Amino acid sequence: MGKGCAASLWPTAIGPRMPRPLSLLPRPAGLMLRLVGSLVLTLWLVWLLADRLALLAPGEVIAALSGLPVWRLAAALLATAVSFWALGRYDGVAHRHFRTGLAARQARLCGMAAIGFSQFVGCGVLSGSFARWRMIGDLTPALALRLTTFVAITFLLALAFWASALCLIAPPLPGLRQTGVAGLALLLPITLVLFLLPRLRLGRFTLRLPSLRALGAILGWAALDLAAAAAVLWVLLPALSWTDLPLLMSAYVLALAAGLLSGAPGGLGAFELTLLALLPAIPGAELMAAVLAYRLIYVALPALAAVPLLLSPPDLRLGRQHRLPRRIHHHPPARPRAETAVVTQSRGYVLSGGFADMAVVETDQSLIMLFDPVCGGRHPDLYLLARRAAQRNLFALVYKCSARVAVSARRAGWRVRHVSDEAxxxxxxxxxxxxxxxxxxxxxxxxxxxxxxxxxxxxxxxxxxxxxxxxxxxxxxxxxxxxxxxxxxxxxxxxxxxxxxxxxxxxxxxxxxxxxxxxxxxxxxxxxxxxxxxxxxxxxxxxxxxxxxxxxxxxxxxxxxxxxxxxxxxxxxxxxxxxPRWQPLYMAAPGWTAIALAAADLARHVQAPPPLAAPDAQPAHDLDEEIEFASLTGT
Missing domain, CATH: 3.40.630.30 (Gcn5-related N-acetyltransferase (GNAT))
Known part of the structure; x- marks a missing residue:
């Protein structure tokens, strides 16, 4: 994804393999048509911009640009660094969604470089896919395209949300407040759709949509990214004060959206024309001088910084981590709770690696530890559980745990709630x-x-x-x-x-x-x-x-x-x-929002579980369930 082209592709679905391979890259004819169309639109926008700039005196633009103090340029550089630091987090979310195994720091570095490159050259999906494929040594072109498309589409959704919110709060033009209300009314139901329909079936393929945690992360990082990027333009406009920042942010986000939809490199033409239309009170010479400095600092410099990574030799490219070896107990664990074997029917596994092994199941929104630890220690490794959940864009939840584990969770700062009683x-x-x-x-x-x-x-x-x-x-x-x-x-x-x-x-x-x-x-x-x-x-x-x-x-x-x-x-x-003797059982999560969303997700999966696999013929009976459960132990 890049801030240079609107995305038009969704990640190819992950699912059963088709008899005939499905092409994941655009066909040459379609690609050529898109490139020609983007070029024609860019030339037309540049022509419109040149016609508008003809009304300005070049000397005034140059004078405004040369009059910028050094501290403003330094502040713009700092805001650019903050914006790209947030931009890199988009790739972290995408790599966690597709479970690529790329380390978080490497994913962020790759994301910053890919976005810097793609927003400079335009056609963000294609150029961003090329950059990611070039920087990550063992990444296939198909996976690079899916990662780029995921980042592009989720960013566009976040951009639409924040543009609608800003139009509602500080509309650059009077009629845009109603547009903001309509935009939020259309976008907010997407959260409900992602919760109720986390997977879409497209023929024989199943498309896994972003989790609510992934969407929340994208919204948060987009807010920081957009605020910092708007601050770059704000510090380059000496005539603006703090009170003008909300209005400038609204105009900037709308101009950015126009540039993305144009498909031109860096939104050239559409970005400037939109700013000129939404900020008529700012003298044109000052605004164009600020935009020119913005393009040098925010567009050209990041692209230049990405060149060494794109040209790096194969042995210096980023590489995905190998999966940790599966850890097997040679002797079945003496499970304190026999009921933990229920995870065998839900594709569950035993999460190992901390000071206690935990039986967990994954849903579309949550990583759920069931009951108490199965072995290793009396108290769960909540840090390991939360980290594993974060690595998969999921909420962490402990469900049906004993009072002892509930006390441990409360001491760790988690929220605890009594949910059931065991006989x-x-x-x-x-x-x-x-x-x-x-x-x-x-x-x-x-x-x-x-x-x-x-x-x-x-x-x-x-x-x-x-x-x-x-x-x-x-x-x-x-x-x-x-x-x-x-x-x-x-x-x-x-x-x-x-x-x-x-x-x-x-x-x-x-x-x-x-x-x-x-x-x-x-x-x-x-x-x-x-x-x-x-x-x-x-x-x-x-x-x-x-x-x-x-x-x-x-x-x-x-x-x-x-x-x-x-x-x-x-x-x-x-x-x-x-x-019987009744004993209370509890659920716990890092916060009340997490516990509410994870509990709702758990209830949905309990009441509407996925279909079971086809039953075996006539299996033998009374096999050792302890040994079967032990085979689930892994990382």
Whole structure:
């Protein structure tokens, strides 16, 4: 991207490979047509500008330019440095979006040089792509084009937003305030679209749109970039005071937009004509002298500084980092929470490298650590989690953690909120006696009178289980996912599964995650016509099995707390019938904005998870879930 040409291409979608390769570069005929059109438009704009400048005396322009004090030129150089420092951050966001592995400092350096070069020569997408491909040694032309187009389009969106806001605050012309209102009204819904539709399907390809964090970063860096670039022009206009800065910023942003849309090198012609039209109170000679100095300092000097990088030999070019080797535990970790195995169904992994290994899943907006650390330490490495999230333009979130981890997060300055309560039992001490379990005894008697037989599965009757799951979803709605399991043969094959039969008909089943010290309830499915007490009998049988296996703890999983918890009163009542111990669980994020956005994103992915992969044929049952989970450990 460069401040010399409006972008017209969106990054090529990342997705399944097409049978025929899709060309990622413009066709020669189309490229030639665009270049000729840009040249014709540039010549026409320069002609219009020359006609306007004919009214000015050249001597006055030269006198205004030579009269600029040294301190103003130095201040303009400083503002240029700040602007390009912010410009380099655009490339950092783009490289994180495409997961290129380029170090942040190198990405910023490449971005500053590419933008400096492209805004000088024009045709920002093409020239910027060439510059990035030339500077990064192992970057393909296709990826360079995607990076440049991403930067160009996100910058144009940010430019449109700030132009609309400035027109609303300080319009250079009276009628532009209404234009600013209309612009904001059109642009603000884009945030909602990016949240609800983070991926667009284009045929066989899927296009991943920028995350909200990426968009927020672009908006922030664009604000700094535009303010510093406008300050360059402001310090070069001696007649302007501090009170004139907002008006000049509005005029500058609109002139910059006109220059970008023209496609001319540096917006030549369109930039100057727009400034002359929006700032009639400034003498033309002074304004043109300031624009000439601006072009020397802000356009020519950065392009000149980029030349050594563009001409550097191959062994001095920037290189992408290699992926760190995957770290595997040769012995499965003794997971304190069996439920962490749910990440195996959500393309989750174990984030290693700090003083604690953390089970994480990625959504379109968030990097979510589930539960407590899986091994290594009792407290999570929140710095590692936040850094990993930032490297992928995501919000960091800890979800369903214990009070101990919540205290650690609060001490680290994170915001913490109580989200759910977990029901736990000690199998060795469990009995159905006592007044607190009256409802449980009644349900178990109903299941017994109905002729229900419950036993642990040695092999899985997948056809019948799938039928029960389908009927359950028809009665209760689509199965949720991400933080809770869904019916899948290969997933269930690694769990402990209990089946409820009435004759030859399967009435229901439950599954449990297993670790050395805990079992945790996962899937709960019953036939719509199953007898009363079916689910109670299934869980009671599992409790007896865990007691016989001397498993110290059984979790009935969590139920949402607060206002949301009222929707799950029936589930809480079911778990209450076992008289468990209720333990609060928490979520934590670096700030309230992050926790709100990440929680909304989590809820969306839980309630509308992506489709599961095609199930395996007939997998073996009762495989070691601990070993399967350990295979996820990596960086």
């Amino acid at each position: 736990t039992l000690v199998p060795a001490d469990f009995t159905i006696a006592g007044s607190h379990r009256r409802q449980l005894r009644r349900k178990l008697r109903q299941a017994e009178r109905a002729g229900l037989t419950v036993r642990r599965a040695s092999t899985l009757p997948l056809t019948q289980m799938a039928a029960v799951d389908r009927l359950w979803q028809e009665a209760n709605g689509r199965a949720w996912g991400l933080t809770m399991g869904r019916f899948a043969p290969d997933y269930l094959a690694r769990q402990a599964v209990f089946l409820a039969w009435r004759g030859a008909r399967l009435e229901g089943f439950v599954s449990f995650h297993r670790s050395r010290d805990e079992w945790c309830l996962d899937l709960m499915r019953t036939h719509p016509d199953a007898p009363e007490g079916t689910m109670h009998a299934l869980v009671a049988t599992a409790l007896a099995a865990t007691a016989a296996a001397r498993v110290p703890r059984l979790s009935l999983a969590a139920v949402p707390a607060g206002r949301l918890g009222h929707r799950f009163d029936g589930l809480r009542q079911f778990k209450d019938s076992f008289a």
